[in-house]
Amino acid sequence: MIAYAPAALFFLLFGIGVVRDRRQFSNAVLLGIAVSLLSLALLAELRKAPSMVITLAAAVIVLLPALGTAALVWFLLANGLTMIRKEGRRPANLLSLLAGLGILGVIGLLVAALIVHSRPLAALAGTAVLVVGYISFLFTCFVGYAFLYSRHRPRRDVDFVIVLGSGLIGGERVPPLLASRLNRGREVYEKQAARGNPPVLITSGGQGPDEKLPESHAMADYLVERGFPEEHIEREDRSRTTEENLLFSKAIMEQAKPDYRCVVVTNNFHAFRAALLARQTGVNGHVFGSPTARYYWPSATIREFAAIFLSHKLVNFGICGFIALCGVLAAL
CATH class of the missing domain: 1.20.5 (Single alpha-helices involved in coiled-coils or other helix-helix interfaces)
Known part of the structure; x- marks a missing residue:
């Protein structure tokens, strides 16, 4: 034991x-x-198992990572091409494709090191594998815990429902991604309103340089046009980032009720990072995620992880640098 x-x-x-x-x-x-x-x-317990079980377990341990890596590369490359076809060639849409190519590059480096029998190349390949392994471990932690976080549903009533904004189509129309957030925010509102205590729904989003009106106003119009009671909507129209969404909405809530409780609504791929920012900005609330198109989720999730990774860059770059230093010393 x-x-x-x-x-x-x-x-x-x-x-x-x-x-x-x-x-x-x-x-x-x-x-x-x-x-x-x-x-x-x-795995240590396998030492006590029959030899046949040990053999099967060893085969699984060897084959599963290889097959899993091949499947992952295929999925990332296919998803990257889908993103380009449906969303265009913006850098944010290339992340899954670049991740797949990066894994292929590391595999190619390992194969080259085995063929050439070069100590410096082997050290470089080993360093690349360790760095990728460290980042992959953090990414797996992120995805796994984000999934668990999304399963949690607070049972107490809330005073506010904040819906985070995103870009508008043509500078004035709500896109499907944002409509998904608004529909989930309305769902949260209606469930509580049915219990006799309707919260205030805050639409949060300022006006971008290519937009004809603040996102929060377009969001409110979207809801009102579909029968949502306008008197229960509050517009926060100054924010440009998720952090500002939360800070400016927090000011509205604290002014109305200092001991407020709230729910923040965004898309599911963004929910955990928004929760981290909510904690950082002192917002007292849980974050709910709304559905996102399946093809969009992988690149968006990689982007969210990258943002979290960079927000702890001192630790993460320090560890990656230490690994790289060890690789240089091994090559000498």
Whole structure:
């Protein structure tokens, strides 16, 4: 049982973190470490298994990563081409394609190192694998915990529902992505209104340089045109970023009710990062995600992870730099 002690410790730390505040990326990392340690402990138990079981387990351990990597590369490349076809060649739409090509590049580097038998090339390939492994571990933690976070539904009533804005079509019309947020915000509103305590819905979004009106006004118009009671809408029309969405909406809520509770609505791929920003800005509320087109989700999720990775760049670049330094020393 001692082999399971490290995993149990990290599961305990994860539980404490969740109880303190679900909106922490450290929770995702603690859960990832706990699951990894549990997996290692279970593998250690295989020593007691019959030889046939050990052989099958070894085959799975070897084949599963190889097949999984091949499937992942194919999926990323296919999704990248779909994104280009449907959304255009903007840099944000190329992320899944670039991720797939990057994995292929690392594999190619490993193959070249094995063929050439060059120590510097082998050190470079090993360093690349370790860096990619570290980033992949964090990405897996992010995706796994974001999924768990999305399953949580607060049971208490809230005073406000904040719907975060996004760009407008033609500078004035609500696109499908934003309509999904508004529909989910309306759903949250109506469920509580049915219990006799309707919250105020805040549409949050300022006016971009290529927009004819503030996003919050277009969002409010969208809701009113579909029968939403206008007297229960508050427009926050100054923000340009998610952080400003939350800060300016927080000011509105605190002015109306200092001890407010709220729900923030955005798309599902953006929900966890919005939750991290809500904690950072001091907004007292949970974040709900609305549905997103399946083809759009992978690139958008990679973009959200990249933003979180860069928000902790001192730690992450420090670890990647240390790995790179070790690779240089190994090549000498």
